[in-house]
Amino acid sequence: xxxxxxxxxxxxxxxxxLGGCLAGAGFLVGVAHVGIGxxxxxxxxxxxxxxxxxxxxxxxxxxxxxxxxGDPASDDAVERGAxxxxxxxxxxxxxxxxxxxxxxxxxxxxxxxxxxxFYGTNITPHPEEGIGEWExxxxxxxxxxxxxxxxxxxxxxxxxxAFTGMRxxxxxDLHAFLQAIPAxxxxxxxxxxxxxxxxxxxxxxxxxxxxxxxFQEDPERGERWNxxxxxxxxxxxxxxxxxxxxxxxxxDEDLRYAGTREPPGExxxxxNITPHPExxxGDWSPRELVRYLxxxxxxxxxxxxxxMGEVISEGTSHLTDEDLEAIAEYILSLEPVHHDVD
Amino acid sequence: xxxPLKPLALSAPLVLSVALVGFGHAWPAEEPSTAPPPTEDxxxxxxxxxxxxxxxxxxxxxxxLAAVVLDGAPYEDRLETYAGALRDVMSDIPAFFxxxxxxxxxxxxxxxxxxxxxxxxxAEAAAEAAAELADAVERNDQAAAVQAFGGLGNACGACHEDxxx
Numbered sequence: 001x002x003x004x005x006x007x008x009x010x011x012x013x014x015x016x017x018l019g020g021c022l023a024g025a026g027f028l029v030g031v032a033h034v035g036i037g038x039x040x041x042x043x044x045x046x047x048x049x050x051x052x053x054x055x056x057x058x059x060x061x062x063x064x065x066x067x068x069x070g071d072p073a074s075d076d077a078v079e080r081g082a083x084x085x086x087x088x089x090x091x092x093x094x095x096x097x098x099x100x101x102x103x104x105x106x107x108x109x110x111x112x113x114x115x116x117x118f119y120g121t122n123i124t125p126h127p128e129e130g131i132g133e134w135e136x137x138x139x140x141x142x143x144x145x146x147x148x149x150x151x152x153x154x155x156x157x158x159x160x161x162a163f164t165g166m167r168x169x170x171x172x173d174l175h176a177f178l179q180a181i182p183a184x185x186x187x188x189x190x191x192x193x194x195x196x197x198x199x200x201x202x203x204x205x206x207x208x209x210x211x212x213x214x215f216q217e218d219p220e221r222g223e224r225w226n227x228x229x230x231x232x233x234x235x236x237x238x239x240x241x242x243x244x245x246x247x248x249x250x251x252d253e254d255l256r257y258a259g260t261r262e263p264p265g266e267x268x269x270x271x272n273i274t275p276h277p278e279x280x281x282g283d284w285s286p287r288e289l290v291r292y293l294x295x296x297x298x299x300x301x302x303x304x305x306x307x308m309g310e311v312i313s314e315g316t317s318h319l320t321d322e323d324l325e326a327i328a329e330y331i332l333s334l335e336p337v338h339h340d341v342d
Numbered sequence: 343x344x345x346p347l348k349p350l351a352l353s354a355p356l357v358l359s360v361a362l363v364g365f366g367h368a369w370p371a372e373e374p375s376t377a378p379p380p381t382e383d384x385x386x387x388x389x390x391x392x393x394x395x396x397x398x399x400x401x402x403x404x405x406x407l408a409a410v411v412l413d414g415a416p417y418e419d420r421l422e423t424y425a426g427a428l429r430d431v432m433s434d435i436p437a438f439f440x441x442x443x444x445x446x447x448x449x450x451x452x453x454x455x456x457x458x459x460x461x462x463x464x465a466e467a468a469a470e471a472a473a474e475l476a477d478a479v480e481r482n483d484q485a486a487a488v489q490a491f492g493g494l495g496n497a498c499g500a501c502h503e504d505x506x507x
Contacts, residue, residue, distance in 0.1 A: 268507045291408075295492075296499040301405025302397075303495060305502025313499065 063180045065091070065104045069318050070177075081177025084170055087235045087323070088163070089315035092307075093120040106130070106184035111157060116193030118157045126183035139175045140168075145212060153202040155191070156209070156249070165215035165234030209250030224322075228330030231323060236315070238331075241307070242273050257331075258339035268306050269341050276336035289328040290321070380444040390445040393438035396431050403427045404495070407475075411484075411491055421487075425472075425479040428494070432472035435465035435501075449507045461505055468497035 063078055070083025085091075096108045107122035125132035131139070138149045146160035147153055154160060166174075215234045217226045232238050243251045244260040258280070259272035275282040281289070288299045293316040296304040304312055316324065403424040409415040439454050439461075454461050471494035478486035 295495055297404065297408060297495055299405065300398075301401035301403065301408065303401075303404075303498035303502055305499065305504075305506040309499050309503035313503070 063177065064101065065181050066099075066101065068177075072320060072323070077173045077176035078180045080170075081173035081175065081180075083318070084174045084235060085177055086315055086318040087231055088174075089236065089311055090123065091314045092310055093157075094123050095120070102182075102184055103186075105178075105181060106186040107188055108186060113157065115197040116191060118155065118191045118193075119189040121188050122184060122186050123178055124181055124184040125179045126185050129185050129187050130183060131178065132183055134175075134178075136172055136175045139178070140171050143171055143174075146206065146210065153199065153206065155197075155199075155202065156205060159237045159240045161210050161251075162234055162237035162240060164210075164212050165230070167214065167230075167234075170235070205249065208248055224326045225329050225333060227323065228326030228328070231319075232327050232330050236327070238273065241270050255337060255339055257334055258337040259341040261341040272337065272339050272341055273331055274334045274337040274339075275332050276338055279338055279340040279342075280336060281332075282336055284332070286325065286328040286332060289331065290324045293317070293319070293324050293327065294321075380446050380448065381442065382446060386443050386445050387447065389438075389440065389443045390448045394448075396438060399427055400431045400498075403431075404491075404498070407491060411488060421479045422476075425476040425487075428472040429476040432465075432469045432494075435468060436462055451505050451507055454505050457504075461501075464497070464501035464505065468494065468501060471497040 063082065065082070065085070068079070068082040068086075070081070070086050071079045072083045074080050074083075090105060093109055093111060094105045094107055096103050096106075105123050107120045109120040111118040111120060122130040124130040127133055134142075134149065141147050141149070141151075142154065142158075143160055143163035143166055145164070146156065146158065215230045218229070221229075239251055239256050242259055243256045244258070246252050257272070257274050258276075260270045272280040274280040275284075277283060284292075284299060292298050292304070293312060295317065296309060296312045298304070303309070316327075319327075406417075407421065407424045407428075410417050410421060436458075439450060441455065444450060444452070444455070471490060475487060475490035475494050478484075478490045
């Protein structure tokens with residue numbers, strides 16, 4: 001949970017995005033002709049945007065990441081990149097819990113694992129503590145190969161296994177965004193890892209579990225399906241959490257997207273999101289899945305909590321209706337896998 | 343008969359380094375809980391059954407409301423029932439979570455008891471949002487009802503995000 005519920009909170013919540021749809025031409029426009037008790041006299045209400053506190057370090061040419069919805073169709077690379085940062089939910093790992101404005105994308109968030117605790121890194125454009133010195137090719141190398149500018153390998157807690165599929169133009173847009181946000185001088189914290197989590201094994205890990213390469217469209221499928229496949233696989237990296245792991249720490253390909261009941265260090269069960277009728281989401285309609293990703297409400301009227309609540313509020317609730325429909329089409333086209341994790 | 347050679351010299355360090363290095367999960371680390379551990383006491387189980395049932399009333403009401411308010415199902419005359427149920431159920435959520443009412447069947451996080459103050463704040467926000475929704479429905483104010491529905495959904499998710507698995 002990123003917001004404290006106070007008015008000063010900088011983090012937009014899922015419903016703010018809903019309000020955006022409401023005010024614009026989104027999915028809620030249909031409400032206008034429904035009415036309550038037949039007494040409809042006014043159009044949809046305008047949402048109350050959550051005010052953000054002023055940021056002393058922000059200058060006119062910087063972009064405040066918590067304020068940005070992003071726009072995939074913008075003429076501005078920074079706006080397009082901001083949208084991709086939402087779709088990829090960079091905030092989840094690269095921002096501490098209950099952040100102040102200066103915390104956004106400045107790292108420090110602890111990420112528990114069986115190998116110890118990792119700390120999300122500072123990806124603001126600070127020249128020493130962040131990635132301000134990174135040229136486009138450095139970000140490309142990080143996303144596509146999982147390597148730092150000095151060619152050392154990242155731990156796969158950074159899901160380059162997914163980002164390797166990103167389009168060239170999207171990587172460039174993301175670079176433009178990350179260089180446009182305010183630089184923060186938060187020092188990266190060393191990962192607190194068990195003795196056996198050796199960097200020397202990372203090359204071996206990559207040789208077992210990493211296939212470098214851009215996303216390939218499936219010509220047999222339509223444009224929307226392909227857009228959904230690209231977003232789901234290469235950007236939003238849904239499979240990273242929604243799949244069990246093999247003993248060597250790679251995704252169990254037979255159970256990709258089929259959920260896991262053994263996440264390390266938490267009681268949380270990660271659900272099966274294949275359209276299996278009993279153990280997955282086979283009884284969800286595309287409309288219901290879109291609504292879930294938009295506002296967190298599932299077909300039972302329950303609202304997402306835990307890590308998915310954060311994915312929705314910081315990530316998917318900021319995506320366009322078209323992209324959410326594309327993701328829903330792709331997810332619901334997956335091979336149904338019987339895997340009961342509840 | 344000769345046993346096949348065990349390639350120990352190669353496989354042991356290889357398996358060790360590979361098995362123990364890689365992974366891609368990312369879960370937030372949590373502070374150790376100071377709350378009592380879950381109990382299987384039948385009385386506690388009944389408390390948990392009640393609160394899960396009460397939450398289902400809330401969820402079912404939200405689902406029915408969404409179908410009418412957002413999707414146009416022709417049951418406007420029922421809205422007061424659902425909004426009224428929400429106002430009642432949400433009026434005092436912390437009462438459903440007394441001390442020592444954690445249970446293996448419960449999805450509540452230890453933070454419900456460890457960080458009671460924040461939990462109360464979130465619950466109060468949800469209670470206020472539910473009351474606003476019920477008021478808007480009673481007034482037949484559709485725009486306000488949609489807005490309040492949004493506020494309540496926001497409050498539900500905000501609390502679940504930190505306090506429920």
